[in-house]
Amino acid sequence: MALDYLCKVCRGHLKVKTSIVLAATKLTDRTQKGLVFLDPEIGNYTKVTHPSFQIKEGEEYIYTCPICSAQLNSMKYLHLVRIILIEEDGKEFNIYFSGIAGEKCTFKIRGNKLKVKKGPDVKIYNKYFEVPEEDRKYL
Ligand SMILES: [Zn+2]
Numbered sequence: 001m002a003l004d005y006l007c008k009v010c011r012g013h014l015k016v017k018t019s020i021v022l023a024a025t026k027l028t029d030r031t032q033k034g035l036v037f038l039d040p041e042i043g044n045y046t047k048v049t050h051p052s053f054q055i056k057e058g059e060e061y062i063y064t065c066p067i068c069s070a071q072l073n074s075m076k077y078l079h080l081v082r083i084i085l086i087e088e089d090g091k092e093f094n095i096y097f098s099g100i101a102g103e104k105c106t107f108k109i110r111g112n113k114l115k116v117k118k119g120p121d122v123k124i125y126n127k128y129f130e131v132p133e134e135d136r137k138y139l
Contacts, residue, residue: 003040005095006084009070014083015040019048022072022083027060027099035066042095043118045104057102073099077128080107098125 005015014020019037026032034053039046047055055061063072063081074080080096085108087093093115096107105119107129114129 002088004086005040006086007065007067007070008072008082008084008094010065010068011084012065012067014065014067020083021066023064023066023069024049024053024055024061025064026056027062036063042106042108042116045119047101055101058100060100063099077125079103080125080128096125 003015004013005020006012007014014022018040020040022036022038024033024036032053034049036055037048049055060079064070065072072081072083074082074096077096079099081099083095085093085095091110094107094109096109098105098121103119103121103124105121105125106117107114107122107125108116109129117126117129
């Protein structure tokens with residue numbers, strides 16, 4: 001299935017050929033930055049970088065759009081990063097993944113509805129997405 005991933009700010013295309021391309025900066029050392037190629041398949045956590053830029057497990061990274069430089073880390077959900085997924089039929093979803101390297105979790109959201117959650121670390125962030133609708137405004 002042909003999926004497209006867009007920047008949540010400029011809606012530029014982040015998927016080129018078989019990778020989602022993002023820029024990443026280490027939160028605790030902003031000199032550590034580079035491009036990251038992510039696998040567009042939900043649940044695949046392969047990250048490819050240039051050898052001069054190593055993603056370190058347990059460290060948090062700020063992800064930015066390589067087109068408009070906007071920060072993609074969520075303001076609403078601490079430690080998660082948001083990009084937009086467009087499926088073949090035009091349906092749009094929010095995709096959240098962890099900005100902390102080594103944490104494997106992905107949430108696929110449409111409107112307020114959680115559609116898919118994947119990865120062994122989803123339990124860390126379940127609290128964001130499993131609260132009753134009426135309590136969401138307090139998050
Ligand atoms: Zn952008």
